[in-house]
Amino acid sequence: MRWITVGTVFCLACVFSFGQERKDAPVQEKEDLLVELFKMAAEQEFIREKTSFINLINGLNLSKEQMSEILKVNEEFRAEVERRYDELKEKFKQAKECFERWIEIIKKGELPEKEMKETQMADSEMVKIGHWVQSLQQKYGEHLDKVFTDAQRAVIDDFNPCIVPPQNLRDPIRVGQASGANPELINGLRFIRSLNGKPFQQRIVIESAVQRAVKFETELAHLTEEEQKVEAERIRKLIEKACDMSDVDFELNKDKLAEEFISGSAYEKLKKLQKEMEKIGSEIQKIGKERRLRNADRVVKYFLNPVIVEPILKERLGSFEEKKSSGAEKAGQNR
Amino acid sequence: MGLFDDVPLNRREFIKAILKGGVAVSSLPLALKLLGILEEPAYAELVQKMLVPHSRPLDNNRVQCLVCPFNCILKIKERSQCFTKQNDDGKLFTYAYHNPCIISVDPVEKMPLHHYLPGSQTLTLAIGGCNLHCLYCQNWQQSQKKPDELKMAAKMDKDETLSALKKKELKILAFNYTEPVVMLEWIIELSKFVRPKGYKVVIGTALYINAEPLKALLDAVDGVVVGLKGFTEEFYKKVTGGTLKPVLDGLVKVKEEKKHLEVVNLVVPTYNDKEEDIKRMCEWFVKNLGAETPLHFSRFEPMYKLQNLPRTPLKTLETAHKMAKDCGIKFVYIDNLAPHPANDTYCPKCNKPLIKRVGLRILENSLKEGKCSQCGESIPGVWR
Numbered sequence: 001m002r003w004i005t006v007g008t009v010f011c012l013a014c015v016f017s018f019g020q021e022r023k024d025a026p027v028q029e030k031e032d033l034l035v036e037l038f039k040m041a042a043e044q045e046f047i048r049e050k051t052s053f054i055n056l057i058n059g060l061n062l063s064k065e066q067m068s069e070i071l072k073v074n075e076e077f078r079a080e081v082e083r084r085y086d087e088l089k090e091k092f093k094q095a096k097e098c099f100e101r102w103i104e105i106i107k108k109g110e111l112p113e114k115e116m117k118e119t120q121m122a123d124s125e126m127v128k129i130g131h132w133v134q135s136l137q138q139k140y141g142e143h144l145d146k147v148f149t150d151a152q153r154a155v156i157d158d159f160n161p162c163i164v165p166p167q168n169l170r171d172p173i174r175v176g177q178a179s180g181a182n183p184e185l186i187n188g189l190r191f192i193r194s195l196n197g198k199p200f201q202q203r204i205v206i207e208s209a210v211q212r213a214v215k216f217e218t219e220l221a222h223l224t225e226e227e228q229k230v231e232a233e234r235i236r237k238l239i240e241k242a243c244d245m246s247d248v249d250f251e252l253n254k255d256k257l258a259e260e261f262i263s264g265s266a267y268e269k270l271k272k273l274q275k276e277m278e279k280i281g282s283e284i285q286k287i288g289k290e291r292r293l294r295n296a297d298r299v300v301k302y303f304l305n306p307v308i309v310e311p312i313l314k315e316r317l318g319s320f321e322e323k324k325s326s327g328a329e330k331a332g333q334n335r
Numbered sequence: 336m337g338l339f340d341d342v343p344l345n346r347r348e349f350i351k352a353i354l355k356g357g358v359a360v361s362s363l364p365l366a367l368k369l370l371g372i373l374e375e376p377a378y379a380e381l382v383q384k385m386l387v388p389h390s391r392p393l394d395n396n397r398v399q400c401l402v403c404p405f406n407c408i409l410k411i412k413e414r415s416q417c418f419t420k421q422n423d424d425g426k427l428f429t430y431a432y433h434n435p436c437i438i439s440v441d442p443v444e445k446m447p448l449h450h451y452l453p454g455s456q457t458l459t460l461a462i463g464g465c466n467l468h469c470l471y472c473q474n475w476q477q478s479q480k481k482p483d484e485l486k487m488a489a490k491m492d493k494d495e496t497l498s499a500l501k502k503k504e505l506k507i508l509a510f511n512y513t514e515p516v517v518m519l520e521w522i523i524e525l526s527k528f529v530r531p532k533g534y535k536v537v538i539g540t541a542l543y544i545n546a547e548p549l550k551a552l553l554d555a556v557d558g559v560v561v562g563l564k565g566f567t568e569e570f571y572k573k574v575t576g577g578t579l580k581p582v583l584d585g586l587v588k589v590k591e592e593k594k595h596l597e598v599v600n601l602v603v604p605t606y607n608d609k610e611e612d613i614k615r616m617c618e619w620f621v622k623n624l625g626a627e628t629p630l631h632f633s634r635f636e637p638m639y640k641l642q643n644l645p646r647t648p649l650k651t652l653e654t655a656h657k658m659a660k661d662c663g664i665k666f667v668y669i670d671n672l673a674p675h676p677a678n679d680t681y682c683p684k685c686n687k688p689l690i691k692r693v694g695l696r697i698l699e700n701s702l703k704e705g706k707c708s709q710c711g712e713s714i715p716g717v718w719r
């Protein structure tokens with residue numbers, strides 16, 4: 001499973017590059033513009049990850065003890081990796097030199113035995129480092145997994161990385177609140193139903209809604225013409241089904257209809273598939289391990305990342321202390 | 336980061352984008368109205384009315400409503416302050432009858448009921464109107480309107496209600512979101528019809544009601560969630576327009592009648608979050624309702640006329656939770672804030688988490704026939 005190894009090695013490289021001052025890095029006189037853009041994109045990705053992490057922890061209502069524990073695990077992970085810094089740095093350097101030599105050789109179409117063995121050795125060193133990082137992730141992931149309650153784990157499992165938190169984290173359905181999920185969609189269906197006695201006008205509105213929906217999905221998920229036809233028919237049928245229902249049946253089934261409307265869309269189907277793939281990936285990695293560890297993957301993905309986790313949690317824990325010292329009367333004003 | 340994480344879109348935006356088309360709620364109806372396609376439906380014509388038994392005639396064709404402590408005295412064609420009752424020709428009629436503006440299928444946890452058939456769904460009905468006028472009402476679009484002003488979701492008489500319960504295979508009929516007290520006559524009619532057939536009836540209410548109608552209401556229901564909105568007369572007057580004492584009397588009555596009871600206190604920053612008031616409330620609670628009655632502290636969300644306030648801080652809710660536990664209340668919950676350990680039900684004897692929840696969803700229920708699966712302690716509630 002080379003791809004995992006490459007990924008973890010890259011991860012490790014990130015830990016080093018953000019965690020350490022790298023004064024010895026060679027500075028090119030004039031940067032390749034594309035490389036420069038790639039770097040900016042990587043920076044952007046880092047910021048997105050950080051934003052997403054804050055959204056996630058905002059939605060988890062972590063206790064002070066939980067934050068301290070997550071921070072502690074990250075610090076231990078960092079320390080364990082950094083203990084091998086000099087050795088690993090040397091290994092990366094040697095591998096880099098070796099691979100560069102190898103590039104020159106294969107460019108000429110040659111495959112000399114000695115250099116080939118050297119390169120394979122260097123490569124297997126990298127694989128070993130990858131495995132080592134994986135074993136650390138496994139070890140610390142198990143620690144982290146124990147920090148969360150079942151309810152928090154359920155939120156982590158459902159979480160999608162985001163810049164703006166999704167509705168269910170931002171404004172979840174409250175007890176005693178009349179409106180449920182998808183109120184706009186349900187109101188839309190109500191409106192079309194209100195045209196039940198006016199078939200001509202209703203048809204115009206339905207077709208307009210169908211076209212908009214398909215156009216939107218096409219932009220999003222690149223539907224082929226055939227797929228567009230199928231999707232249009234699906235949406236049309238759903239709206240017609242809603243129109244044919246009695247008032248009571250519509251009210252009883254409105255949430256189900258809305259859910260069908262959304263979860264049947266091409267976009268949602270692809271998202272679902274993506275989640276399933278992620279699950280399968282983690283299953284493969286965790287075969288033979290106890291069931292609970294399935295969650296650890298997501299926990300590692302979000303919470304074992306000292307570069308992001310440490311500064312944010314340190315700041316939060318700091319503000320906990322501040323609040324405590326500034327007295328309880330102010331608590332009512334905090335948001 | 337996955338394949339679609341970069342797409343700056345979520346479900347809500349997906350829906351919005353679709354609605355921007357033909358289904359747009361805001362612009363299109365208006366445009367069609369201008370074209371004469373849509374006419375304003377005459378809801379009032381669809382509405383049935385019913386005589387209010389809890390009333391008495393006065394001189395000059397006036398009539399007095401006796402349902403709630405406001406005891407409204409109404410002249411001909413005058414409406415009660417709860418929006419539902421009217422003096423028609425010297426008799427008091429309710430316009431909250433068979434005409435719900437809300438019909439929905441919800442988790443029972445949304446009532447909130449945590450000790451009543453957890454994981455079940457309810458057929459929830461609500462008619463417009465309320466006798467209180469809380470500044471933070473989260474359903475003010477329905478509660479602060481005349482029932483005949485609102486679009487009726489569907490006519491719900493006893494046959495329609497029973498048929499809906501059967502169709503969706505639901506066991507519980509619920510009245511929530513607006514105020515059951517103002518639709519008392521309808522609740523009693525439906526309840527008399529469905530309860531003998533094995534269905535349960537539950538209500539979510541502020542319990543601002545006079546003793547006699549309360550007796551009639553309690554006779555018609557199995558479970559009651561009461562919003563005890565604060566613990567000072569000042570708060571009730573300022574925020575709800577009502578008074579505290581009738582609510583407390585009502586709570587005691589619910590307990591006396593041995594109905595399943597859960598109490599919700601919405602904690603509003605700077606309005607009812609004073610620790611001494613919460614403490615007094617908890618002490619009164621234990622003394623009058625018992626330590627086994629579940630108490631929910633609910634998080635306030637800026638709403639209606641109190642949009643200038645922040646949401647209730649986590650710490651405030653946790654402090655209230657702790658105070659209630661310290662007072663001896665065995666089942667204390669925090670609502671509208673999840674995930675949180677105080678969403679779960681614990682065994683009061685061995686502290687094992689028995690029902691784990693995240694928001695309105697049940698994650699795990701390890702109760703065995705109403706008893707703790709670890710130590711066998713009996714947990715109060717309706718479990719099957």
Ligand SMILES: [Zn+2]
Pocket residue numbers: 682683684685686687707708709710711712
């Ligand atoms: Zn126990």
